[in-house]
Structures are given as structure tokens and as C-alpha cells.
Amino acid sequence: MEGVDHLAHERNKSEFDVDAMKIVWAGSPHAFDVSDRISKLVASDPGFRKDNRSTLSRKELFKNTLRKAAYAWKTIVDLRLSEEEAAKLRFYVDEPAFTDLHWGMFIPAIKGQGTEEQQQKWLPLAYKMQIIGCYAQTELGHGSNVQGLETTATFDPQTDEFIIHSPTLTSSKWWPGGLGKVATHAIAYARLIVGGREHGVNGFIVQLRSLEDHSPLLGITVGDIGMKFGNGAYNTMDNGVLRFDHVRIPRNQMLMRVSQVTCEGKYKQSDVPRQLVYGTMVYVRQTIVADASCALSRAVCIATRYSAVRRQFGSQNGGPETQVIDYKTQQSRLFPLLASAYAFRFIGEWLKWLYADVTQRLQANDFSTLPEAHACTAGLKSLTTTATADGIEECRKLCGGHGYLCSSGLPELFAVYVPACTYEGDNTVLLLQVARFLMKTVSQLGSSKKPVGTIAYMTRVEHLMQCRCGVQRGFAELSVDLVEAAVAHCQLIVVSKFIEKLQQEIPGKGVKQQLEVLCNIYALFLLHKHQGDFLSTGCITPKHAALANDELRSLYSQVRPNAIALVDAFNYTDHYLGSILGCYDGNVYPKLYEAAWKDPLNESVVPDGYHQYIRPLLKQEIRTARL
Ligand SMILES: CCCCCCCC/C=C\CCCCCCCCCC(=O)SCCNC(=O)CCNC(=O)[C@H](O)C(C)(C)COP(=O)(O)OP(=O)(O)OC[C@H]1O[C@@H](n2cnc3c(N)ncnc32)[C@H](O)[C@@H]1OP(=O)(O)O
Numbered sequence: 326m327e328g329v330d331h332l333a334h335e336r337n338k339s340e341f342d343v344d345a346m347k348i349v350w351a352g353s354p355h356a357f358d359v360s361d362r363i364s365k366l367v368a369s370d371p372g373f374r375k376d377n378r379s380t381l382s383r384k385e386l387f388k389n390t391l392r393k394a395a396y397a398w399k400t401i402v403d404l405r406l407s408e409e410e411a412a413k414l415r416f417y418v419d420e421p422a423f424t425d426l427h428w429g430m431f432i433p434a435i436k437g438q439g440t441e442e443q444q445q446k447w448l449p450l451a452y453k454m455q456i457i458g459c460y461a462q463t464e465l466g467h468g469s470n471v472q473g474l475e476t477t478a479t480f481d482p483q484t485d486e487f488i489i490h491s492p493t494l495t496s497s498k499w500w501p502g503g504l505g506k507v508a509t510h511a512i513a514y515a516r517l518i519v520g521g522r523e524h525g526v527n528g529f530i531v532q533l534r535s536l537e538d539h540s541p542l543l544g545i546t547v548g549d550i551g552m553k554f555g556n557g558a559y560n561t562m563d564n565g566v567l568r569f570d571h572v573r574i575p576r577n578q579m580l581m582r583v584s585q586v587t588c589e590g591k592y593k594q595s596d597v598p599r600q601l602v603y604g605t606m607v608y609v610r611q612t613i614v615a616d617a618s619c620a621l622s623r624a625v626c627i628a629t630r631y632s633a634v635r636r637q638f639g640s641q642n643g644g645p646e647t648q649v650i651d652y653k654t655q656q657s658r659l660f661p662l663l664a665s666a667y668a669f670r671f672i673g674e675w676l677k678w679l680y681a682d683v684t685q686r687l688q689a690n691d692f693s694t695l696p697e698a699h700a701c702t703a704g705l706k707s708l709t710t711t712a713t714a715d716g717i718e719e720c721r722k723l724c725g726g727h728g729y730l731c732s733s734g735l736p737e738l739f740a741v742y743v744p745a746c747t748y749e750g751d752n753t754v755l756l757l758q759v760a761r762f763l764m765k766t767v768s769q770l771g772s773s774k775k776p777v778g779t780i781a782y783m784t785r786v787e788h789l790m791q792c793r794c795g796v797q798r799g800f801a802e803l804s805v806d807l808v809e810a811a812v813a814h815c816q817l818i819v820v821s822k823f824i825e826k827l828q829q830e831i832p833g834k835g836v837k838q839q840l841e842v843l844c845n846i847y848a849l850f851l852l853h854k855h856q857g858d859f860l861s862t863g864c865i866t867p868k869h870a871a872l873a874n875d876e877l878r879s880l881y882s883q884v885r886p887n888a889i890a891l892v893d894a895f896n897y898t899d900h901y902l903g904s905i906l907g908c909y910d911g912n913v914y915p916k917l918y919e920a921a922w923k924d925p926l927n928e929s930v931v932p933d934g935y936h937q938y939i940r941p942l943l944k945q946e947i948r949t950a951r952l
């Protein structure tokens with residue numbers, strides 16, 4: 326029945342202060358207040374409805390996304406929302422759109438790679454959305470290999486301009502979000518050519534469309550690259566294709582914090598690492614880790630609530646069947662994902678600190694932690710997105726057949742999320758960067774340069790390297806093993822930072838105890854999953870492995886009474902979850918049944934096409950093959 330909490334009995338089992346855990350999940354009382362207020366604002370405004378997405382055509386879907394983006398912007402302006410509140414509103418609108426790239430990449434690129442003068446010119450226009458930007462780096466022929474990009478930017482000293490050109494088909498910009506139909510400007514990455522000499526890939530601000538009638542400017546060919554994975558999902562985003570035909574831009578539209586070109590045509594490289602040109606990608610990778618905890622926690626919330634609602638088998642003398650959440654197999658699949666959601670939340674908090682710290686150091690020309698920041702953002706982006714994409718799919722399976730319904734929210738969540746394993750760096754390519762960092766660290770063992778921070782533990786392998794220092798096989802030859810070592814390195818960071826989180830003051834009855842249980846589940850589940858490596862290297866004995874298994878089962882039993890409260894702590898509205906299976910009150914079956922009849926296919930009891938195709942079949946009016 327409506328208004329009845331079908332999960333009340335589960336909520337009454339909780340052994341900790343859920344409101345206190347909500348603050349821990351949000352990060353602070355202030356962050357909780359902003360999230361709670363804005364999520365409810367979005368949920369209560371019919372202008373942000375999203376339950377019809379799977380029934381719209383691509384063009385209807387895209388136009389609806391533009392409407393919502395404009396409506397969101399109007400809401401932000403009318404309510405005078407702060408930058409933090411506005412970001413939260415865009416998050417809870419929950420629809421990939423051009424604004425993700427305008428706010429998430431175009432603006433950060435100007436802030437990170439533009440000079441003070443360039444920031445003063447372009448940021449006010451971007452913040453007021455008087456221009457809409459995208460990040461145009463990837464090309465048809467190159468994405469991972471940034472140094473392989475083919476677009477050219479040739480300096481013309483006669484006119485003090487750069488000529489931006491797409492020399493080949495494969496140099497066409499391909500994938501940039503927001504590019505296809507909306508962006509008026511791009512940060513385009515191109516090979517800088519000055520006086521016939523190449524100076525690597527740099528970023529250039531290029532206007533793409535008229536601010537009067539939105540038509541593409543002279544020399545610009547631009548459009549959408551077409552439908553992507555899934556129906557609604559990421560098709561709300563106009564990922565685009567862009568070709569330049571000798572497009573001229575003023576010299577001062579090359580982002581010049583890292584490298585400069587003078588009006589005399591002199592190329593100058595600042596005394597900063599050239600990799601700062603990649604700074605926007607590092608920034609986005611750390612935000613993607615926080616996004617991973619959001620996406621995984623959504624899926625886990627849905628699967629946990631539904632696992633408590635769903636009963637199957639086990640009825641004794643006509644009594645109620647067993648809740649599937651009580652099956653040990655269901656717990657062994659679900660609770661490690663619940664623990665991962667919390668683990669990724671805390672590693673996301675730490676990575677945000679690491680990024681802020683390296684940014685502050687860069688301002689003082691201190692580049693000492695840049696390699697570690699690159700390795701951590703690359704590795705943790707790879708680890709958390711892979712685990713989250715796999716976790717969302719596991720949550721769909723944990724919900725049985727109903728998990729495959731769009732009304733469960735899981736198919737769309739999966740379809741929107743999985744590209745995170747590719748965008749902002751293919752996950753394997755990024756792990757290879759971590760592996761390169763680890764090997765460089767190992768090669769420096771024994772020198773005066775002692776490993777610190779997240780690689781401090783590597784001093785312990787020093788003895789290994791000394792006895793094996795002569796044995797070196799090619800990086801490429803060992804890359805599979807090195808990628809596994811990179812994953813293990815990142816997992817160690819996640820576990821370490823979870824443990825460090827527990828050493829902080831954590832208010833609320835039973836809250837720290839619950840987090841300790843989740844931390845132990847996360848760590849022991851990894852040990853169980855990789856026990857072959859731990860056993861073969863002698864890190865643990867078979868008895869240790871058995872003890873870990875026993876402890877995991879015990880920990881699952883400890884989580885069980887708190888599972889619903891632990892997902893309630895995410896404080897997601899039913900609107901944001903977009904899932905009948907995950908609705909707060911657990912009143913699933915009536916809602917599933919009601920939703921079915923709303924499908925357009927049920928607008929008529931006799932389907933279109935019956936008289937044309939089915940009736941002739943049934944009436945044998947179609948010659949049938951001799952049976
Ligand atoms: C239904 C609801 C759904 C809810 C879920 C929603 C979830 C999503 C929510 C929000 C979405 C947010 C919006 C996201 C939208 C998508 C955005 C995507 C945008 C993009 O994809 S932009 C393009 C990204 N492209 C890449 O990442 C390219 C990857 N390739 C590279 O980074 C580089 O090519 C490379 C690093 C792999 C190699 O570079 P290269 O110059 O060749 O360098 P190397 O020779 O390998 O190394 C040399 C040296 O440099 C060091 N180094 C490399 N990179 C960096 C760096 N970034 N910073 C610092 N140092 C770096 C490297 O370590 C070497 O050092 P050494 O010499 O060893 O000391």
C-alpha cells in the first residue's frame with residue numbers, strides 16, 4: 326500500500342546512527358545540507374522528470390536534454406545558487422549533457438593552461454554561459470596516443486595568427502562531448518608548428534559557431550557522431566565530429582601557460598613540465614573517481630533494497646519465503662560492492678586532497694609530487710571505473726529478471742556509466758602509466774631518492790631488486806604482469822586510505838564500527854579474490870586464507886542487519902535513483918505492475934501491425950511451407 330514503509334522492519338534492525346552516517350557519506354554537515362536540499366529541489370520539480378527517457382526518439386531525447394539544461398540554468402540564476410549548489414543541481418538532474426564538458430573540462434582547461442590574461446578574457450564569458458565550450462582532443466585516428474594527434478596549428482607571423490587545420494581524415498576531431506550540435510567554442514589540441522618546426526601538442530581556443538545564428542563558421546565542418554550504446558543513456562550527449570579547413574585564430578588564443586609563441590614567431594617553453602598540457606585530464610580523472618562512488622552506490626542501493634524486498638523459496642509451513650538478502654551467495658556478491666562504494670567514496674575524498682595539494686605546489690613551481698599525482702589519478706580512475714561498471718552489472722544480476730527492466734534504473738545506469746572505463750583515458754593505457762611509474766621507482770631504489778607517499782612501501786622490495794637487478798625483460802614483454810602490479814598498487818592505496826579514514830574522529834553511535842566492518846570486507850574480499858597471488862608469493866599461508874574466508878562470512882552476518890540503513894545513508898531520492906526496485910518504501914510489485922501499463926506499447930490492446938502481419942498468419946492467409 327502507498328504510504329506504508331515495506332522496509333521498516335529492516336530499518337529497525339540498524340545498529341548505528343544513520344543520520345550521522347549520512348554526514349560521513351556527504352563529507353561534512355555543510356555538504357550534506359547542500360546535497361539534501363538540492364536533490365529534493367530537483368526531485369520535486371516536474372521540469373526535471375526523467376522517467377520517460379527510454380520512450381523518446383534520439384531527436385526528442387536530445388531536445389529534451391537541451392530543455393532541461395536551459396531550465397537548470399534558469400533555476401540556478403533565478404535562485405542565485407552558488408557554484409557548489411549549481412554543480413549539485415547538474416549532478417542530480419542526472420543526464421549526461423554538453424554542460425558536463427563546458428563546466429567539467431572547457432573551463433578547467435582555461436584555468437589550468439591559460440595565462441592570467443587569457444583567464445580574464447574567457448572565464449567570465451564561460452561562467453555566464455555566453456559561450457559554450459567543449460574539449461576537442463581525441464581524433465578519429467588517435468585518442469590514447471595524444472602525441473600522435475594530427476591536427477596542426479601553424480603560426481603565421483605575417484598575420485600573427487595560427488592556422489588550425491585537419492590534414493587527414495583521421496585527424497578529424499571525434500568524440501568530444503557537446504561538440505556535435507551545441508558548443509560554440511572548443512579547446513582544440515593540435516601539433517604546434519612554428520617556423521617549420523614542430524613543438525608538440527598544445528591547446529587552442531577556437532570558435533566553432535556564430536554567436537548570432539549558431540551556424541558553423543567558415544572552415545568548420547561539425548556534426549554528431551551518431552547513436553551510442555543503449556537507447557536513452559549517453560545519447561543525451563552530442564559527441565561530435567569536427568574538421569578544420571585552414572581556420573585562422575589570433576595568436577593569443579593558444580593556451581600559453583606551458584608554452585608560448587611570441588609575435589616574432591619565437592617558441593618558448595616555460596620552465597614547467599610539458600605534461601601540464603595534460604593537466605585537465607588529471608583533474609577530470611580525480612572527479613571520475615568520486616563519480617564512481619556515486620554510480621556504484623546507486624546500483625548497490627537499488628540491489629540492496631530489492632534484495633530485502635524479494636522473497637524466493639524457503640517457506641516453512643506456509644510462512645513467508647526467504648528474503649534473498651539472507652542467502653550467503655547473495656551476500657557474498659552484494660556486500661563487497663557495498664563496501665566498495667564506501668571505499669571509493671573515501672579514496673575520492675583523498676584524491677581530491679592530493680589534486681588540490683599538487684595544484685598548490687605547481688603554483689609555487691614545485692613539481693615534486695606531479696608524477697605521483699599522475700599515477701594516482703590514472704590508476705585510481707582505472708580501478709574504480711572498472712570495479713563500478715562490473716559492479717553495476719552485478720547489481721542488475723542480483724535483481725534477477727526485474728533488474729533487466731528499464732524501470733529498475735539499472736540498464737540505463739550501466740549504459741551511461743560504462744564509457745567511464747574508456748573516456749579520460751582507456752583503463753589499460755592508464756594502468757600502463759602506473760606501471761611505468763612503479764618501474765621508475767624500482768629503478769631508483771638504492772639511490773639517494775627514497776620512495777615516499779603512496780610508494781613508500783617499496784623500500785621493502787629493495788632487497789628483491791638488488792638480487793634481481795640484472796634481470797630486466799622488456800616493459801612491453803612484461804606489461805600484462807605490470808598492469809596487474811599496477812592494480813595491486815592502487816588497491817593498496819584504497820585499503821590504506823580507508824584505514825586512515827577510520828583513524829579520524831567519526832561521530833555517531835556505531836558509525837565507526839560499521840565502517841570498520843566495511844573496510845575489513847573490502848580488504849578481505851580482495852585477499853580472497855587474489856589469494857592465489859598471496860599464497861604463491863608466500864605472503865599468506867593456506868591457513869590464513871581459510872581464516873580470511875571464515876572472517877568474511879562472519880562480517881557478512883554483521884553487515885546484514887545494517888544493510889538497508891547503510892544504503893539509506895547515501896540519502897538518494899527516489900527521483901535520483903530512478904528505480905522502482907530501489908524505491909525507499911520497498912513497495913515494488915504494485916509500482917512495477919502500474920509502470921508496465923504506461924508503456925506506449927500498451928496504449929492499444931491490439932498492437933499496430935496485427936491486421937497487416939499477424940492476422941494473415943493466424944488465418945493461414947499466408948502460404949505456409951509444407952510442414
Ligand atoms: C543514468 C545516470 C548515470 C550516472 C553515472 C554518470 C557517471 C558520469 C558522471 C559524470 C560524467 C562526467 C563527465 C565526463 C564526460 C566524459 C569526459 C571524457 C573526456 C575525454 O575523454 S578527454 C580525452 C581523454 N584522453 C586521454 O585521457 C588520453 C590518454 N592518453 C594520455 O594521457 C597520454 O597519451 C599518455 C599519458 C598515455 C602518454 O602520454 P605521452 O606524452 O606519450 O607520455 P609518455 O611518453 O607515456 O610519458 C612521458 C612522461 O610524462 C609523464 N606523464 C604522462 N602523462 C602525464 C600527466 N597527465 N601528468 C603528469 N605526468 C604525465 C609520464 O609519467 C612520463 O614520465 P617519466 O618520463 O616516466 O618520468
Ligand SMILES: Cc1cc2nc3c(=O)[nH]c(=O)nc-3n(C[C@H](O)[C@H](O)[C@H](O)COP(=O)(O)OP(=O)(O)OC[C@H]3O[C@@H](n4cnc5c(N)ncnc54)[C@H](O)[C@@H]3O)c2cc1C
Pocket residue numbers: 426460461462463466467468469470499500501502559564744747748749750751752753754757
Ligand atoms: C562517451 C565518451 C565520451 C568522450 N568524450 C571525449 C571528450 O569530450 N573529449 C575528447 O577529447 N575525447 C573524448 N572521448 C574519447 C576518449 O577520451 C578516448 O576514446 C579514450 O581516450 C580512448 O582512446 P581510444 O579511443 O584511442 O582507444 P584506443 O587507444 O584505440 O584503445 C583501443 C585498445 O587499444 C589498447 N591500447 C592502446 N594503446 C595501448 C598501449 N600502448 N599498450 C597496450 N594497449 C593499448 C587499449 O587498451 C584498448 O584495449 C570520449 C569517449 C567516449 C567513449
